Amino acid sequence: MTSSATPLHYLPITEAAAALSAGRLTSAELTEAVIARAEAVEPRLRALLSADPASARAQARASDLRRASGQSLGPLDGIPIGLKDVIAVQDQPLTAGSRMLANFISPYDATVTRRLRASGAVLYGRHNCDEFAMGSSTENSAFHPTGNPWDLDRVPGGSSGGSAAALAAGEALATLGSDTGGSIRQPAALCGVVGLKPTYGTVSRYGLVAYASSLDQIGPFGRTVADVALVLQAIAGHDERDSTSLRAAPEDFGEAVTASPVPRRLGLPREYFGEGLDPEVAAAVEQAVAHYRGLGCEIREVSLPHTPYCLDAYYVLATAEASSNLSRYDGVRYGHRCAAPRDLQDLYCRSRAEGFGAEVKRRIILGTYVLSSGYYDAYYLRAQKVRTLVRRDFLRAFEEVDALLTPTSPIPAFRRGEKADPLAMYLCDIYTIGANLAGLPAMSVPCGFTRAGLPVGFQLIGKPLGESELLAIGHAYDRVHQWGRRSPNL
Amino acid sequence: MGASLAESLSPGPAVSSPAPQSPAYEAVIGLEVHVQIRTRSKIFTRVAAGYGHEPNTLTDPVVLALPGALPVMNRAALDAIIKAGLLLGCEIAPVCKWDRKNYFYPDSPKNYQISQYDAPVCRGGAVEIELPGPARNVMGEHKRIPLTRIHLEEDVGKLNHGAAESLVDYNRAGTPLMEIVSEPALHSGEEAYAYLTSLRATMIQGGISDCDMEKGQLRCDANISLRPAGSTTLGTKVELKNLNSISFVRDGIEHEIRRQRGILERGGRITQETRDYDGMTGTSQSLRSKEEAHDYRYFPDPDLMPVVIDEAWRERLRADCPELPFDRQRRFIAAYDLPYTQTSVLVWDRPLADYFEAAVRLGAAPQAAGNWIINDLQRELASAGSAPAECRVSPSHLVALLRLIESGVLLNAAAKEVFIEMFATGDSPEKIADRRGLRATPTDQGELEGWCRESIAGNPKAAAEFRSGKDGAINALKGPVMKAAKGKASPKAVDETLRRLLAGG
Amino acid sequence: MNQADLDLDALARLARLALTPEEKATFQRQIADLLRHIERLGEVDVTGVEPSAHAHPQHNVWQEDEPRPGLTPAEALRNAPVQRDQMIAVPKVVE
Numbered sequence A: 001m002t003s004s005a006t007p008l009h010y011l012p013i014t015e016a017a018a019a020l021s022a023g024r025l026t027s028a029e030l031t032e033a034v035i036a037r038a039e040a041v042e043p044r045l046r047a048l049l050s051a052d053p054a055s056a057r058a059q060a061r062a063s064d065l066r067r068a069s070g071q072s073l074g075p076l077d078g079i080p081i082g083l084k085d086v087i088a089v090q091d092q093p094l095t096a097g098s099r100m101l102a103n104f105i106s107p108y109d110a111t112v113t114r115r116l117r118a119s120g121a122v123l124y125g126r127h128n129c130d131e132f133a134m135g136s137s138t139e140n141s142a143f144h145p146t147g148n149p150w151d152l153d154r155v156p157g158g159s160s161g162g163s164a165a166a167l168a169a170g171e172a173l174a175t176l177g178s179d180t181g182g183s184i185r186q187p188a189a190l191c192g193v194v195g196l197k198p199t200y201g202t203v204s205r206y207g208l209v210a211y212a213s214s215l216d217q218i219g220p221f222g223r224t225v226a227d228v229a230l231v232l233q234a235i236a237g238h239d240e241r242d243s244t245s246l247r248a249a250p251e252d253f254g255e256a257v258t259a260s261p262v263p264r265r266l267g268l269p270r271e272y273f274g275e276g277l278d279p280e281v282a283a284a285v286e287q288a289v290a291h292y293r294g295l296g297c298e299i300r301e302v303s304l305p306h307t308p309y310c311l312d313a314y315y316v317l318a319t320a321e322a323s324s325n326l327s328r329y330d331g332v333r334y335g336h337r338c339a340a341p342r343d344l345q346d347l348y349c350r351s352r353a354e355g356f357g358a359e360v361k362r363r364i365i366l367g368t369y370v371l372s373s374g375y376y377d378a379y380y381l382r383a384q385k386v387r388t389l390v391r392r393d394f395l396r397a398f399e400e401v402d403a404l405l406t407p408t409s410p411i412p413a414f415r416r417g418e419k420a421d422p423l424a425m426y427l428c429d430i431y432t433i434g435a436n437l438a439g440l441p442a443m444s445v446p447c448g449f450t451r452a453g454l455p456v457g458f459q460l461i462g463k464p465l466g467e468s469e470l471l472a473i474g475h476a477y478d479r480v481h482q483w484g485r486r487s488p489n490l
Numbered sequence B: 001m002g003a004s005l006a007e008s009l010s011p012g013p014a015v016s017s018p019a020p021q022s023p024a025y026e027a028v029i030g031l032e033v034h035v036q037i038r039t040r041s042k043i044f045t046r047v048a049a050g051y052g053h054e055p056n057t058l059t060d061p062v063v064l065a066l067p068g069a070l071p072v073m074n075r076a077a078l079d080a081i082i083k084a085g086l087l088l089g090c091e092i093a094p095v096c097k098w099d100r101k102n103y104f105y106p107d108s109p110k111n112y113q114i115s116q117y118d119a120p121v122c123r124g125g126a127v128e129i130e131l132p133g134p135a136r137n138v139m140g141e142h143k144r145i146p147l148t149r150i151h152l153e154e155d156v157g158k159l160n161h162g163a164a165e166s167l168v169d170y171n172r173a174g175t176p177l178m179e180i181v182s183e184p185a186l187h188s189g190e191e192a193y194a195y196l197t198s199l200r201a202t203m204i205q206g207g208i209s210d211c212d213m214e215k216g217q218l219r220c221d222a223n224i225s226l227r228p229a230g231s232t233t234l235g236t237k238v239e240l241k242n243l244n245s246i247s248f249v250r251d252g253i254e255h256e257i258r259r260q261r262g263i264l265e266r267g268g269r270i271t272q273e274t275r276d277y278d279g280m281t282g283t284s285q286s287l288r289s290k291e292e293a294h295d296y297r298y299f300p301d302p303d304l305m306p307v308v309i310d311e312a313w314r315e316r317l318r319a320d321c322p323e324l325p326f327d328r329q330r331r332f333i334a335a336y337d338l339p340y341t342q343t344s345v346l347v348w349d350r351p352l353a354d355y356f357e358a359a360v361r362l363g364a365a366p367q368a369a370g371n372w373i374i375n376d377l378q379r380e381l382a383s384a385g386s387a388p389a390e391c392r393v394s395p396s397h398l399v400a401l402l403r404l405i406e407s408g409v410l411l412n413a414a415a416k417e418v419f420i421e422m423f424a425t426g427d428s429p430e431k432i433a434d435r436r437g438l439r440a441t442p443t444d445q446g447e448l449e450g451w452c453r454e455s456i457a458g459n460p461k462a463a464a465e466f467r468s469g470k471d472g473a474i475n476a477l478k479g480p481v482m483k484a485a486k487g488k489a490s491p492k493a494v495d496e497t498l499r500r501l502l503a504g505g
Numbered sequence C: 001m002n003q004a005d006l007d008l009d010a011l012a013r014l015a016r017l018a019l020t021p022e023e024k025a026t027f028q029r030q031i032a033d034l035l036r037h038i039e040r041l042g043e044v045d046v047t048g049v050e051p052s053a054h055a056h057p058q059h060n061v062w063q064e065d066e067p068r069p070g071l072t073p074a075e076a077l078r079n080a081p082v083q084r085d086q087m088i089a090v091p092k093v094v095e
């Protein structure tokens, strides 16, 4: 057993790994603790869509055997890690939170899954999410909503809400989510953990259920920035199965976190601190800014003038790509097929109508509209040009500053059912979408709580492929405050 | 490309005359040809491509469009289309990209096809064709049929229709496919036939595709419309589908031209539709008329990156391009003085023509080599069912055989025997001739004269006839000499000796 | 965005979605609202701006033509709703 007072299921990876390699802890014990914790909290939290404890125990035993024979695979060997249920794991269900895939079993592993296996991680649990990663509250799951561990009546954010909530509740030591418009960072902020969306192309999308191909990116959730760096290290890198995967020089992110100096210049984009920002969120973020100022950082106001158009460009690009990406769910080769179809068209139309929820249908129709004959130039092409302008804004800002600091979400976790209007829900992502459009790395770091006890996070946006620097900047705050190590009363 | 010979052989500029039966209408035909590229793996994933396998044995997550699967392009498919474009004189785009063509159909696993919309690899270019000449041994008119574009896309799966359901096999899905679109510049079934023959040979000789229509490796749709002769606007077009042999393309088009002309002559109007031609019965029927307007919602595939084709890449492939069949034919005629009929056998079979040229390079007389290759070699290859490349008769052995014939060492009948054994054993003609004792014996003039005297004495009637001026009568005297010589005497020597003795009395 | 411009029936047909009258009415309103918001893109001066298909464009990303093993038929058809003779079955397709 570890000497730390922290329950096993709340250990940061860095500490668990130290205990494992010192022989003070086994992966079997750690995994058992996580499984027990999941069994205890799941009836109330409902972050999991499926889990295979037997498989997790077998993986843990294998890890312990490796370690005993001196063949440990590194810091993640034996660490229980959960996945958002949009990431393929061979012979396990893959639902994407959709009725369409309620009975789908993946015959193959995603690249990140293979990489986690190769790093010795114990894969445990597939987490709830908004259907096909479309949403900001995890209420769009076809199966059930997930509670926020800090207030079960509130949402965990989304679309990777299950993965953020599961981590915050101690059902894994780290989790993977996917982020198309903020789907890692916003739930990280709302659940009080760290969440990183890497530079587009850093982590392979092979085996990630596609929402919007040009924006989707897998990334880690961790309790600390250091943990996030360890998981990123395991999953990042070029993959020949993903044409959009970048060939970046290999880096040691774990090393970068501790080795890097304190940032010199941070930018505050003025467009991110305006109307709609909750005062308590603003205050917590201001505290983080003060911390950096105290470290000797120069804080500058910068401008990203095309910010007001990000949401619009995003909803054109994302829905257009989604309308095409989701065409494959047709009830033919796999997935839900309606009963007694009259003919082929009936099979298509009813299988899809029954298999998809309202948000997915809405986005498919919007995406179909913006791509339809005569509208392409006005919507899709124009949105792609606006993406160019948005990216230019960021690159111009990075001539002045090392990273940008913003709130992650304008508001803390809201009550379930509170945002019934789609547009109101979409506005949850106004601070996170820019980094997706520009393909930049961005991370949410917890920075305190509201008076009601709800977590708040700030966002750091870095230069293209600037993960090392971004992690170092985040760590310069996080190592002092460690808000992500606080645990909810569950 | 030298079109000069074709032009000089053409009666005039390449504009077709309207069908002779009805001067009132001219047919305008455009062809859309899909050619499967011969690669080992599929176009956007590395599972094997192939034909004739058990259903659904050539799939993977990408082929089946499983959740999370992503395409990565196969470089060999790009090489093939660039090569095709270079062969056909197309402009090769410096940059091209991939687009999604969105439509639902069960043979299309993603319900979109990865294709190229506004940036195809190839634009322009042409297919040179030859129309049937006035006789089999006379070259016909040549024309150049301009191409609109060639793009790359993925093939779909195969539907097998039952009574109540259709069954889908995805083995073919994801096979690389070129779509070769001609301008509406063809005017008859015969021209379409010639176009496909030429295109097919070019693709086969370029190593791009095997173009086996029975295996669906070459598929053709024809757009056919009629217009009053002299008009420049296009009439209402009918799309003819399921034309699964080159002859059916020709017949189907002729049938459709007759059908449309019949309607127009009765004062009717052509309905825009897609028709299915049944080559077995020679009839067609409407598949669907002017279907609901498709909206394919083309957009750039965000899962794939653009392709930049630079000079070096183009030139590497250009170096790998064979000479086009018609260019080779013109060269064979000009350089080797081969007869048209010989060239029109050789140039459509690249390995045979390569064999011919190898033999000529080694010193063979072109016409003699051509004869032996077209007659004897082809016959043996056909009966053995093998290809010229794996033939055991090396070009140098053929050259040696021709030398033995020329020098009178092997007489024709003996040479044929030797060749058959060369084909079977791969041995040199000298070795075989010795082994089998087939060399013509060095001329023993005394022995030959003896046989000739015996023949004249034994056939006084023929001898008298010859002496009275009937030259052909000498043939009757040759038979007994040849028989006595057991095939070893040269016919030339026999002829000369007989004439000398007959003249001398 | 004029709601009347939005032919929801045509869009649902293109997208192969059978919508209930209630869904149609809701989507008609919601999508019109969203499009009104999205149309602000028209305010942006994009003269001379290149479209970005990706944030980090690359080119000539390919694999060599060497086959790798795929799925077995059993794996390929594992999730098939209806199969027959090792093929996926659908209602008879009439062209």
Ligand SMILES: [Mg+2]
Pocket (backbone or CB within 6 Å): B032, B179
């Ligand atoms: Mg076409």
Ligand SMILES: [Zn+2]
Pocket (backbone or CB within 6 Å): B034, B153, B179
């Ligand atoms: Zn095509």
